[in-house]
Amino acid sequence: MSDLRLRIAPSPTGSVHLGLCRTALFNWAYARGRGGAFVLRIEDTDRTRSTAESEAAILEGLRWLGIDWDEGPEVGGPHGPYRQSERVVGHKETVQRLVEAGYAYRCFCSAERLTELREGQEKRKETPRYDGRCRDLDPAESARRAAAGEEFTVRFRVPEGATVFEDLVRGSVRFDHGEIDDWIMLRRDGSPTYNFVVVCDDVDMRISHVFRGEEHLVNTPKQILLYEALGETVPRFGHLPLMLGTDRKKLSKRTGDTALGDYVAKGYPRDAIINFLCLQGWALDGETEVFDTATFVERFDIVDVQKAGAVFDPDKFRWLAGDTIRRMGLADLADAVAPYVVEAGQMSAEGIAARRPWFERLVAGEQERIELFGDFPPRVACFFEADDAVTFDPKAEKNARKHEARAETLQAYLGWLEGRDDLDDPASLGAATKEWVQEKGLKIPALFQPLRCVLTGQPGGRDLFDCVALLGLEATAARIRAGVARLA
RNA sequence: GGCCCUAUCGUCUAGUCAGGCCUAGGACACCAGGUUUUCAUCCUGGCGACGGGGGUUCGAAUCCCCCUAGGGUCACCA
Numbered sequence: 001m002s003d004l005r006l007r008i009a010p011s012p013t014g015s016v017h018l019g020l021c022r023t024a025l026f027n028w029a030y031a032r033g034r035g036g037a038f039v040l041r042i043e044d045t046d047r048t049r050s051t052a053e054s055e056a057a058i059l060e061g062l063r064w065l066g067i068d069w070d071e072g073p074e075v076g077g078p079h080g081p082y083r084q085s086e087r088v089v090g091h092k093e094t095v096q097r098l099v100e101a102g103y104a105y106r107c108f109c110s111a112e113r114l115t116e117l118r119e120g121q122e123k124r125k126e127t128p129r130y131d132g133r134c135r136d137l138d139p140a141e142s143a144r145r146a147a148a149g150e151e152f153t154v155r156f157r158v159p160e161g162a163t164v165f166e167d168l169v170r171g172s173v174r175f176d177h178g179e180i181d182d183w184i185m186l187r188r189d190g191s192p193t194y195n196f197v198v199v200c201d202d203v204d205m206r207i208s209h210v211f212r213g214e215e216h217l218v219n220t221p222k223q224i225l226l227y228e229a230l231g232e233t234v235p236r237f238g239h240l241p242l243m244l245g246t247d248r249k250k251l252s253k254r255t256g257d258t259a260l261g262d263y264v265a266k267g268y269p270r271d272a273i274i275n276f277l278c279l280q281g282w283a284l285d286g287e288t289e290v291f292d293t294a295t296f297v298e299r300f301d302i303v304d305v306q307k308a309g310a311v312f313d314p315d316k317f318r319w320l321a322g323d324t325i326r327r328m329g330l331a332d333l334a335d336a337v338a339p340y341v342v343e344a345g346q347m348s349a350e351g352i353a354a355r356r357p358w359f360e361r362l363v364a365g366e367q368e369r370i371e372l373f374g375d376f377p378p379r380v381a382c383f384f385e386a387d388d389a390v391t392f393d394p395k396a397e398k399n400a401r402k403h404e405a406r407a408e409t410l411q412a413y414l415g416w417l418e419g420r421d422d423l424d425d426p427a428s429l430g431a432a433t434k435e436w437v438q439e440k441g442l443k444i445p446a447l448f449q450p451l452r453c454v455l456t457g458q459p460g461g462r463d464l465f466d467c468v469a470l471l472g473l474e475a476t477a478a479r480i481r482a483g484v485a486r487l488a
Numbered sequence: 489g490g491c492c493c494u495a496u497c498g499u500c501u502a503g504u505c506a507g508g509c510c511u512a513g514g515a516c517a518c519c520a521g522g523u524u525u526u527c528a529u530c531c532u533g534g535c536g537a538c539g540g541g542g543g544u545u546c547g548a549a550u551c552c553c554c555c556u557a558g559g560g561u562c563a564c565c566a
Contacts, residue, residue, distance in 0.1 A: 010566095045566075046566065114564085118563090126489085128562065170494090171505095173492075184564050186564085189564080193563090194565070198566085216566090218560075239493085250560075280500080281501095283500080283502065285514090287502075288514085288515095308494050309560090310500065313499045315499080315516060319517085322529095367529090445526085448526070449526080458527080459526070461526070
């Protein structure tokens with residue numbers, strides 16, 4: 001049994017952020033690639049902002065990405081509970097122990113005094129920090145005041161000196177203790193704060209490696225000091241580069257979607273989402289852009305992670321999504337795209353099932369033309385329009401009108417078409433049509449451009465005879481007749 | 489502002505730890521050409537970077553220092 005243990009500890013206070021997804025992926029891959037354990041813990045210490053819906057969304061989102069956990073909500077484990085709010089009894093005992101040992105102390109300063117203190121410091125352009133008024137209160141008096149019912153918080157007593165640690169992605173990092181405030185571990189209402197519980201719980205759950213976003217780097221010395229006060233082994237840390245928006249600031253809704261759900265809704269394939277996230281701060285070999293999760297797990301190492309922030313590139317993400325779609329099997333793609341067709345009101349789920357071969361033909365023609373599942377419905381909309389009211393794109397119509405004899409050509413072609421029995425076979429019909437065009441002494445565009453306009457209203461798109469096959473003789477004929485009149 | 493982190497094409501990155509194999513490689517985007525009935529795919533080619541300055545060295549994208557720039561963080565949020 002390996003004692004390698006990693007975790008992801010999301011706070012259920014909103015949507016499932018892509019940054020959380022990437023951090024989870026990196027932790028999970030490291031554990032899975034080395035036979036370690038992966039733990040999920042819900043960090044719901046902020047009782048006012050945490051919601052059950054958010055927690056459910058996080059579990060669902062992580063599972064959707066293919067991330068599984070050996071211990072955590074819904075699966076249990078020997079170090080539970082895995083929801084921080086259910087662990088407060090242990091947390092309070094630990095605080096008591098630290099106060100008695102002198103590593104922490106009660107602070108009776110009022111919120112007002114602290115606010116005043118901070119404002120004064122800010123006005124004088126000093127670094128805001130606690131002035132240590134309660135730091136050296138006599139322990140007996142402190143205990144007496146607490147017993148008398150006076151309200152207090154508990155602060156960590158940061159000692160003199162400096163903390164140096166070896167970050168797995170950044171190397172040696174040093175913080176002078178003079179820069180670290182005597183931070184609050186226990187709030188006035190008796191609830192513990194993040195920096196305190198995260199250490200308690202990581203200790204209880206025997207977490208050996210902590211990979212998290214760079215925004216946590218400055219918390220690390222506070223936490224290391226706490227591990228030491230507790231007499232516990234300090235885990236290895238690895239601080240991942242931030243995912244940046246196009247404004248080069250921490251990825252936020254300002255510059256684009258940040259929630260996993262947004263991308264799922266638009267129809268980014270799961271494999272593309274995972275693949276893209278892996279590429280934010282890590283590269284397989286610098287050459288290979290596309291790889292599967294198994295390869296990622298096998299090849300990922302925290303020491304190879306980039307130190308600089310990664311700007312999120314929507315263009316590359318879309319490209320990767322399109323590339324993933326192009327590599328999908330037709331049946332899978334049809335399944336993936338079906339809900340979007342239903343959503344758009346083009347077909348019902350039953351209708352799709354009943355006309356599966358037709359639907360797959362419809363999908364096949366778009367496979368190399370869409371980048372997202374959500375791109376599909378608008379691109380095939382013409383196949384669901386009334387035969388006499390197909391929407392003509394201006395460019396398609398202009399292309400059609402370039403040909404003087406369009407009406408006669410279309411008319412003649414329709415006559416020829418009605419005598420054929422290979423409308424279901426685009427290759428055969430296409431070849432025969434080209435011969436027909438030649439016999440008539442026409443140029444290919446003289447028939448193809450008006451025909452495409454009349455059939456689909458689009459200036460470009462899938463093979464024309466694939467359109468005929470999709471439409472069938474009846475609709476094809478109706479569209480040609482209506483089109484002849486409309487292009488007159 | 490203090491502290492911390494970072495710095496290779498517009499973007500994601502390989503190369504940096506073990507200095508010469510780098511006239512710096514790949515991908516996205518962009519541009520041009522080819523294939524195709526059109527669009528898209530696909531193929532070929534092009535554009536395009538070691539932030540600046542000092543060192544160390546026979547030799548530096550790679551090591552050291554300074555500067556500059558960007559980011560993170562300074563809550564009884566996480």
